[in-house]
Amino acid sequence: MPMPPNASDPRRTRILCFVLAALVPCLVVGWANGVFTYNHFYASGTYLRDAGWFSYTVYRQGLLPSNPAIVEAIPHYFSFHLSLVVSLASLLSYLFPGDRIGWYCLFQALVYAPLGCAAALLARSRTTPLDTRAAAAIGAVGLLFAFNGEAMAAMGFPHFEVLLSAGICVMLAGLATGRAATSWSGLILAVATREDGGAHAATFLAAILACDLLGRPFPVGRRRLIAMIGIALMSTAVMMLVQKRVFHAVPLFQSEYLGEPAYAHVTGTLLRVRFARLFDTALFVMLPFMLSCILAGLARDGRWLLGWVVTLPWFVLNFLARQELKADFGLYTSFPFIPALFWTGAYACVRYDPASRLRLVYARFVAVTAISTLGMALSFPDVTRAVIGDMLAPAAVDAPAIRAYAASLRANPALRGKLLVDSGMACLLVDSLSENAFNRRNAEGSSYLDYDAVTFFRTSQLGLATHDAIANGRFTQCGALPRTSIVFCNRDGAPLPAGLVPHAFWLHTLATTPYALRSGSERIDVVATERQELAVFGPFAPLGAGRYRAIFGIRVAACAAVTTPRVEVDVYDRDRVVATGALRGAQGTVAVDFDVPAGGARTIELRTFTGPCPYTVESVELTTSTDAPAPVH
Numbered sequence: 001m002p003m004p005p006n007a008s009d010p011r012r013t014r015i016l017c018f019v020l021a022a023l024v025p026c027l028v029v030g031w032a033n034g035v036f037t038y039n040h041f042y043a044s045g046t047y048l049r050d051a052g053w054f055s056y057t058v059y060r061q062g063l064l065p066s067n068p069a070i071v072e073a074i075p076h077y078f079s080f081h082l083s084l085v086v087s088l089a090s091l092l093s094y095l096f097p098g099d100r101i102g103w104y105c106l107f108q109a110l111v112y113a114p115l116g117c118a119a120a121l122l123a124r125s126r127t128t129p130l131d132t133r134a135a136a137a138i139g140a141v142g143l144l145f146a147f148n149g150e151a152m153a154a155m156g157f158p159h160f161e162v163l164l165s166a167g168i169c170v171m172l173a174g175l176a177t178g179r180a181a182t183s184w185s186g187l188i189l190a191v192a193t194r195e196d197g198g199a200h201a202a203t204f205l206a207a208i209l210a211c212d213l214l215g216r217p218f219p220v221g222r223r224r225l226i227a228m229i230g231i232a233l234m235s236t237a238v239m240m241l242v243q244k245r246v247f248h249a250v251p252l253f254q255s256e257y258l259g260e261p262a263y264a265h266v267t268g269t270l271l272r273v274r275f276a277r278l279f280d281t282a283l284f285v286m287l288p289f290m291l292s293c294i295l296a297g298l299a300r301d302g303r304w305l306l307g308w309v310v311t312l313p314w315f316v317l318n319f320l321a322r323q324e325l326k327a328d329f330g331l332y333t334s335f336p337f338i339p340a341l342f343w344t345g346a347y348a349c350v351r352y353d354p355a356s357r358l359r360l361v362y363a364r365f366v367a368v369t370a371i372s373t374l375g376m377a378l379s380f381p382d383v384t385r386a387v388i389g390d391m392l393a394p395a396a397v398d399a400p401a402i403r404a405y406a407a408s409l410r411a412n413p414a415l416r417g418k419l420l421v422d423s424g425m426a427c428l429l430v431d432s433l434s435e436n437a438f439n440r441r442n443a444e445g446s447s448y449l450d451y452d453a454v455t456f457f458r459t460s461q462l463g464l465a466t467h468d469a470i471a472n473g474r475f476t477q478c479g480a481l482p483r484t485s486i487v488f489c490n491r492d493g494a495p496l497p498a499g500l501v502p503h504a505f506w507l508h509t510l511a512t513t514p515y516a517l518r519s520g521s522e523r524i525d526v527v528a529t530e531r532q533e534l535a536v537f538g539p540f541a542p543l544g545a546g547r548y549r550a551i552f553g554i555r556v557a558a559c560a561a562v563t564t565p566r567v568e569v570d571v572y573d574r575d576r577v578v579a580t581g582a583l584r585g586a587q588g589t590v591a592v593d594f595d596v597p598a599g600g601a602r603t604i605e606l607r608t609f610t611g612p613c614p615y616t617v618e619s620v621e622l623t624t625s626t627d628a629p630a631p632v633h
């Protein structure tokens with residue numbers, strides 16, 4: 001990091017440079033998360049029990065937010081988590097002129113923004129010289145930290161717990177630079193985020209106390225430090241007591257972590273599998289921890305590791321959790337490790353004087369943060385690319401049309417009969433969705449034939465096995481909302497909702513090759529080749545057990561060189577062909593029946609092959625075999 005030529009910059013210049021270093025990363029990370037949330041709601045469909053649920057609780061729910069009926073029968077959100085931040089956001093939303101989704105996009109931007117300024121707070125000292133070059137470098141560090149691997153693991157599942165970690169980071173920065181107001185504001189932020197925020201903050205305050213006892217004190221009085229620990233623990237105790245007595249807290253700790261009887265699920269095999277998985281799915285935690293151990297060993301100073309030491313109880317709790325998802329440290333469960341990364345920078349402020357050794361303050365911090373981001377990219381390369389892609393710019397979708405479509409479903413839910421929705425559509429309708437007007441397939445043994453229509457995001461299958469639903473529900477007539485990925489399907493004869501255009505669902509999902517090019521969404525033109533070669537395939541449909549019929553509508557172009565035009569089709573299941581058929585005339589349909597064995601969830605491909613004649617795939621249909629309907633064009 002470049003150092004300024006002298007240490008006597010005017011106070012105004014130093015303040016402006018600090019604002020530059022802190023504000024720009026805040027704005028960037030806030031914008032990125034706001035855009036990501038927008039794209040999840042409108043472009044691909046988000047998670048009902050994440051963004052859908054929380055967008056409801058923070059939007060005009062008063063001081064005591066309730067749960068949406070489709071998510072939980074328990075009326076109060078505070079039965080799950082007591083959060084002053086959620087209450088405040090709900091109250092402030094009455095001043096917001098936009099809708100629920102717009103408010104939640106802004107809320108998510110504000111939740112992540114403090115991570116962007118945390119790195120700059122480490123340089124916030126009257127004796128620390130700053131010029132524009134140093135400010136730009138610190139701003140870059142701030143961006144790197146805000147998009148560290150642990151934060152990105154949470155970004156894909158829009159929650160608000162990251163604000164707890166951001167508050168602890170602000171608190172650590174304030175204590176490392178001797179700024180009481182900053183440290184208290186960070187503690188308040190952590191406490192207000194969730195009922196256990198005070199306990200998480202207290203563990204890092206304990207790390208600072210340990211530094212004091214081990215001969216490297218932070219610039220804070222021991223009495224104030226002990227007072228902060230007491231207040232942090234007291235806040236958690238009081239909030240948990242209120243939650244239990246007033247809101248009758250749901251026993252999440254028992255059901256998700258301990259199990260019943262406690263830890264009966266823990267076996268030697270489970271421990272071996274989970275330990276091995278840490279180096280597959282949790283590299284964004286493991287790599288920075290291992291690098292921190294190496295750096296502490298080289299420096300012969302174990303205090304560099306105290307940030308990781310105090311997160312050990314959380315690590316063990318999740319590693320041994322009954323709920324398998326917790327042991328992956330994905331989603332938002334890695335949020336306490338974000339301040340563990342930040343500890344490296346905070347302790348560096350104590351170990352090195354920022355006024356003269358600013359580079360050293362940030363060097364280790366940059367290293368552990370960068371390797372955390374690398375770990376996320378190695379564990380989940382596809383997810384990392386998708387998250388970054390969704391943060392860059394709002395998708396070119398017709399959001400007003402989506403809002404109008406959702407409003408029409410809310411206005412007259414009985415018009416379409418019993419409606420099956422995926423997670424993304426449920427999020428759009430969550431403020432009016434109930435088991436009486438709408439439904440989700442959420443119970444084993446329920447039949448798709450019980451539903452009259454289905455609507456979903458074509459780009460997402462969250463909460464609904466779309467292909468299986470359409471095939472087994474025999475939804476043969478589909479419409480698409482233009483300039484969106486929303487599809488609505490029902491059975492022949494029922495009118496499509498206003499604003500939708502006819503949509504060939506199965507044909508649209510087929511993949512193409514250089515030999516087979518899509519002509520709009522209603523047909524695929526296949527060129528002639530001298531040899532048989534795979535031309536059209538897909539849609540990799542997961543299907544339940546049963547008997548199915550695939551129907552191909554094909555028209556062969558004039559082909560003088562061949563007296564009997566012939567197009568081959570087949571159904572492929574992972575590693576074998578399960579059924580074949582052929583068109584021998586100039587045009588018509590080819591029906592192929594096949595079975596999916598017990599166990600279901602087989603990945604089916606529908607394929608046609610090139611040959612000596614050009615042809616057009618005009619329709620594709622997949623349905624249950626009995627009384628199979630004619631193909632839909």
